[in-house]
Amino acid sequence: MTVALSKWLAVAACAVAVVGWARSRSILRHDAIILTGILVYFLVGTLDLIAGTGEWSPRVEVTQRVWQVVALGAWGYLVGAWLGRSHSRRRGERGTVAPVDRLVADSRKLEVVGWLGLALLLLIYRAPALTGSNREIESGYLTSISQLLLPAYFIRFAAQRSAPPRAVWARAVLAGLGLLVSGYRSYTLVLWFGILLLWFIQPRSTLQRIRAMGLGGALMLTVGIGFGYLRFLREGTESGWELVNSVFESDAVSSAQLIAGFTYVSFFREGPALLGFMVERYPGLEPFEHGQAMWGMVTSPLPGKQLDARTILSKEVYGIAQTSLVSTIFGPWYLDFGYAGVWFGLLLMGYVMSRLEAGAVWHRRPAAQAGYAYAFVVMALSIHTGLSDFTFALLLPAVLLWAGRSALPMQGGPHSEPSEHDQQHARDQGRIP
Secondary structure, eight states, X not given: OOHHXXXXXXXXXXXXXXXXXXXXXXXXXXXXXXXXXXXXXXXHHTSOOOOOOSSOOTTTOOOTTHHHHHHHHHHHHHHHHHHHHHHHHHHTTOSEEXXXXXXXXXXXXXXXXXXXXXXXXXXXXXXXXXXXXXXGTSOHHHHHHHTTHHHHHHHHHHHTOSOOOHHHHHHHHHHHHHHHHTTOHHHHHHHHHHHHHHHHHSSOOHHHHHHHHHHHHHHIIIIIIIHHHHHHHHHOOHHHHHHHHHTTTOSOOOHHHHHHHHHIIIIIIHHHHHXXXXXXXXXXXXXXXXXXXXXXXXXXXXXXXXXXXXXXXHHHHHSOSSSOOOOTTTHHHHHHHHHHHHHHHHHHHHHHHHHHHIIIIISOOHHHHHHHHHHHHHHHHHHHHOSOOHIIIIIHHHHHHHHTOOOEEOTTOTTOOOOHHHHHHHHHHTOOO
């Protein structure tokens, strides 16, 4: 499959998803948004904007062969989304729903434990936000405990959808700031974007949804880009500055140009370039890992150094396994099983997302909404980072499954289909996927 054909196939997958979204009249459709994000990310990341530099870096060169992986993964995700959506329609309203009071009680338990972990993390390690090296010495266990704040607030906002108390809003904002101070912006982004997504999918006016999207854009500019840029100004290496300046082929650039160059090099360029590195190296120079990347993620809480996708990639690029490198949404699957892993891995992701979307957007189950908001945001961030974090991939999903455990049969019985009136009301509200 040629590079040009692969790129057009990726565009076609995105177009099919967007057309399906338009025809469905749904307020939200994960495959259209995720595939559009993947397409934009790789279109920008494969632009040859970097001039010559004196030192090789994984962000300098990118092979166009990455489009073969992107096209295969995009169609796998699309097929998985269709299968999950089709299965959800056949099942109708089967399932159970947890009572709101129990969900609120569960969220409070998680909140207490999460705040305790965050307090100990900041007290013991002091965690200045802009010190990149500090991220390497923090206790992983305390970090994982502090992340229980994410499902705590997702469950709370989903359960009390009409008007969560102002104190809950305030604590969610403070939790995001506390996680940001610990040096990990990803946790803050997942928390705040997840809350915005919950606000978006619940019955709201058009103006409220526009405000939510505007706030989301502001968060991406400030927390997503601005935080990383400030840390780069403080910790950036000489080679890092050279890469940023090489975008404009000059050392004398304005602040706006520096921010633009940093965004391109550190966000758009790094992921496609590292995926290209993997495509060229595996299986030509190194055999596939055959599950080691995923297994390393699963066993990462165990004592000792467990090699996951990020550490394996760091070892190949820098010769050490202490630096975390992004691998994009396709990287861990390709590293383990090649093209077949990309196809089936993205198919699985698309299937799970469609099942979650049905419960959250159509059936409006609070626990499903909390899980969907979490999964959607993590999936979106994984376009760049890759899903190779134990807490994101396993621990927090397990907590959300615990919160959504069976309790009461849904209205209408466990096997009843939604009435025509209910379906029409859902269409009017834009909730049927």
